[in-house]
Amino acid sequence: MENKDLIRLFRLTASLMELHDENPFKIRSYTNAIQVLERLESPIHQMSQAQLEKLDGIGKGMAAKIMEAIQTGSHADLNRLLETTPEGVVKMLNIKGIGPKKIRTIWKDLGVETSDALREACEKNELSKLKGFGAKTQETILQALQYSDASKGKLLWAEAEPLALDLLQFLKNRPETVAAELVGDMRRHLETIDTLHYLLSLENDSTWPAFLNELPGVTPVEAISGPFVWRGQLEESGLKLEIRLVPEKRFANQVLLYSTNAAWLTHPVNPAGDTLMSEAYGEPAASEEEIFQRLHLAYVTPELRESLRVLELAQENKLPTLLQDRDLKGILHNHSTYSDGAHTLEQMAVHCKQLGYEYLGMCDHSKSAFYANGLQEFRVQAQQKEIDRLNQELGPFRIFKGIESDILADGSLDYEPDVLASFDFIVASIHSNLKMDVVKATDRLLTAIQNPYTTMLGHPTGRLLLRREGYPIDHKAVIDACAAHGVIIEINANPRRLDIDWRWVEYALSQNVLLSVNPDAHSMRGYEDMRYGVLVGRKGGLTPEMTFNAKSREEVAAYFADRKKAKGI
Structure with a gap:
């Protein structure tokens, strides 16, 4: 069992405990364990129970539960909770924007036990009558259900990639295979995937090999298959699978057509x-x-x-000569344990340096993000002092003092000007009051962009792919404003965001707006997401010259200093 699988099990356990209104201290023991596991870099399955017990935040009892989960795939608390919870209610915990307490109310007061029944209750206006709900909450839940329906059977590109490559290797390794290639949306690097497309040439291309009907975890769909196309569905993810049989001599021609x-x-x-x-x-x-x-x-x-x-x-x-991973010199927009990150500032910096980068931009959450342990002013000062110390110890590697400042409802930034002026750079992002029409959302962003302290615009639409639609914005107006005010636009490389969308990269480049590939990393492992941002940039035609963090440490330092001077800061 991998660390992420264990974390997923414990999160489900904590949610089910909250759903059943169990002891808050017991729930907290699981959430604390999750935080410890998120910071753990070594594989959990390689640790003994004695080693687990020595971890700060993992007691004897929790260590035993971890060992049980590793050995059996589950644990007693989770099994007990699942036995007393309808399967549909468990699935409802995945609905974005509705927590376990509200689901408990819906389940107990309305008798709703499935997503379909929940949708029907919303459409009949039953949910709005419950205590603690209302018409607005009901509409939000209905929209989340509709978005969830539209996302079924889809995966993020990053989630689909290992599945796609494993199957491709399987096809290539078959003795009857002459050629095999992954094509379609995966090869074109689209952000979400609903079908894995392959082309296959066989020694005897007139017959389908029997092994296709025996692929593990795949259900053949004979009704929509034919003499030259085999179709199936991956059982766990719901992804569709299409394998097209083509003659060897026309293989390259077909690869082009399907890519x-x-x-x-x-x-x-x-x-x-x-x-x-x-x-x-x-x-x-x-x-x-x-x-x-x-x-x-x-x-x-x-x-x-x-x-x-x-x-x-x-x-x-x-x-154009497209951006490559090796062109990136530094990693900007990252979080540490000062806010909601899993690793300390020093751990994040040392690991960044070990990866061969020249600099790190630390952008913990600002004070309005109380839910993410946002930094009050005195904690900003403490972090900046630590950055000064680490810069002396790690030089010439450099940590730039940044903050991910919340864009407040009126478009202003967190903190007074004297605090904002203390940062080398500021990433401005929206995290709250996401229900906006295009006019309100665009105006809010434009106000932030016009603020002289805004260096970079973070995840412009706030979308979470396959979970939450972004708020609608006038992309041209936002990009034009960034061009006018010298604001960099982030390509948020988190595979759940990939925001700004690649479809707007070309326009941003046409307006001479610099883009920065940022992982929004909340752990050392989060740096690995940089490659997904590079793929987004490449798809939009991004070059190293127009990529801000392809600049050297000295160039970035000079840019930040010159910009502050030009803005009178």
Whole structure:
């Protein structure tokens, strides 16, 4: 059992205990254990019970529960709670924006035990009559249910990637396989995935191998399969699976067709009206590159085959040199135990340095984010003193003093000007009062962008992919304002956010707005999310030159200092 699986079990246990109104101290013992496990870097299954008992926050009893969970996949408290809770009520705990206490009220007072019954209760206006609810809460829950329905059978790209690659390797390793490739949305790096698409060439391409009907964890769907397409569904995630049988000699042609969007395939690329589709359906090619060469086009990677502007650049042989992981020199927007992070400031800094980066931007939550242990002014001072000490010890590596300042309801930032002036840079983000129309949300962001202390705009829409829609904003107005006021826009690399969306990267670049790939890391492991932000940037055509944290330590320090001076700070 991996650490994340154990954390998931304990979170479910704590939620079920709260649902059943159990002893708060017992619930706290689980939440404390979760915090300890989140900070733990070593694999939990490799530790003995004696070693677990020595961990601060893990007592003898909790260590025994951890060992039981590792050995059996569950533990006594969880089993007891699951036995007394309807399965549908357990699933309702996953609904975004509604906690265990409210679910208990819905379950006990209305007798609602499934998401479908909850939706019906909302539509009949029954929920709004419950104590502690109201029409607004009812509407929020209904919207969350509708969004959850639309997200069923989908995974984040980052979640789907290991599944997709494992299956690809399985197909390639079969003795009857001549060629296999992952295509479709996965190869194009779209942010969410509902189907894994593969192309497969076999030694005998007239028959489907029996092993496809025996794939572990996959249910064949014969009703929508055919002589050249095999379809199934992954049982655990609900992802659809499509494997298309193609002749070996046309394999590269088919790879191009299934790795490119429709507008690209059908757009004329020369006066004769030739298209990528017509060429792909023509003579067999040895590679995708060959098909591009035939049309006198520079080769375009699948992730970039979205905007027709990129196709024009391919015709002119002027494609940008895309950002790569190795171009990034530092990691900005990170959290420590000063707010809601799992690791200390020193641990975050040392690990960042060990990874080979030149600098770290520490941006713990500001004081209004009380739910995230936001920093009061005296704690800001304490953190900045620690940063000064660590900079002396870790130099030339540098920690920049930052804060993720809440954008308040009126668009202002947390803290008085004298406190804001003490930071090297400020990431301004919205975390509260998310129910806004496009006018209110845009105005709130514009006010923050116009604030001279705002250095960078964090996760502009506040979305949580497959969990919560972002608030609607006028992207052009926001990007234009960032251009006018010299504000950097974050590409939040957390795979649950990926915000700003890649569809707006091209426009931001056209307005000369710098972008920063930020992991929003709440642990040392969170730095690993940087690669997802790079993928988002690349999909929008991001270059190293337009990536803020591709700048060196000295360049970033000079930028922050010059900007403050120019703003009169």
